[in-house]
Every structure is written in C-alpha cells, then in structure tokens.
Amino acid sequence: YVLDVTRTPGFAYREGGQWATKTDSGMGSYATGGYMLELPSYNRTVAELTLTDHKLNNWLDLATRAVFIEAMVYNPNLRQFVSVRLTAEIPPFGGVWTSASFQPFRLERYIGAEGVAEIAAEIVFF
Numbered sequence: 001y002v003l004d005v006t007r008t009p010g011f012a013y014r015e016g017g018q019w020a021t022k023t024d025s026g027m028g029s030y031a032t033g034g035y036m037l038e039l040p041s042y043n044r045t046v047a048e049l050t051l052t053d054h055k056l057n058n059w060l061d062l063a064t065r066a067v068f069i070e071a072m073v074y075n076p077n078l079r080q081f082v083s084v085r086l087t088a089e090i091p092p093f094g095g096v097w098t099s100a101s102f103q104p105f106r107l108e109r110y111i112g113a114e115g116v117a118e119i120a121a122e123i124v125f126f
Contacts, residue, residue: 012036023068027089027097030066065090080106 014036023030037054039047060067069086082104089097110119 023066025066025087025089026099027066027091079108079111080104 012035013033015033037050037059039050041047066087066089069084071084073082073084074080075082082102085101087099087101089099091097109115
C-alpha cells in the first residue's frame with residue numbers, strides 16, 4: 001500500500017474558531033489556534049502511514065511545546081461516550097510532562113426501564 005499524500009488530510013494550521021476553547025494545563029495555557037493532524041478512524045493502515053510520513057518529515061521539532069491527542073470513544077454495552085484527551089507538554093527546561101483526561105457522558109440519558117428508574121431516583125434523592 002502506498003500513501004498518496006495529496007489525498008490524505010494534512011498537518012495544517014487551523015484558526016481558533018474551529019476549536020472550541022483554549023486549553024489550560026499543568027504547564028500553561030494554550031490559545032485556540034494551532035497545527036492539527038486529523039487521522040482517519042476508518043482505516044488503521046492509512047493512519048499509521050500518515051503518522052510515519054509526518055514523523056519522517058520532522059513534524060515535531062524544537063519549537064513544539066505541546067501535543068494533544070483527542071478521541072471520542074463509544075461503549076455500546078453501557079450506551080456511554082467517553083471524551084479522551086492525552087497531553088504531552090515539553091517545557092523549556094527539557095523533559096516531557098504528561099496528563100490524561102477522561103470524561104464519560106451519555107447522550108441517551110433516560111431510555112427504557114432503566115431510564116424511568118433513574119428519573120425516579122433523581123427526583124427522590126436530588
């Protein structure tokens with residue numbers, strides 16, 4: 001399989017309007033704009049080739065201060081989504097500062113008999 005770089009999403013600068021909010025972390029605060037690489041979720045081979053291509057072309061360099069990996073995961077057994085953010089920050093004095101954030105939530109909150117029981121419990125206890 002050969003990666004056609006002209007047909008894959010590139011590593012491009014995106015204005016702040018396309019990202020929801022600024023990011024605050026352990027090492028500082030980051031504005032809403034930045035370079036972003038979207039990996040395809042439908043094809044692991046293309047995603048790996050895209051990462052390899054960018055790695056060979058030094059997409060992370062001495063000017064890189066932080067890398068954020070964001071994903072949305074769905075568990076059909078629990079009907080629950082989890083928003084995942086992995087952060088690697090490179091401070092000016094060297095090293096790497098890592099952190100992770102996992103925020104579970106449900107879009108279909110009150111469905112079926114479980115939903116009725118949950119509503120009743122919220123009314124009684126809250």
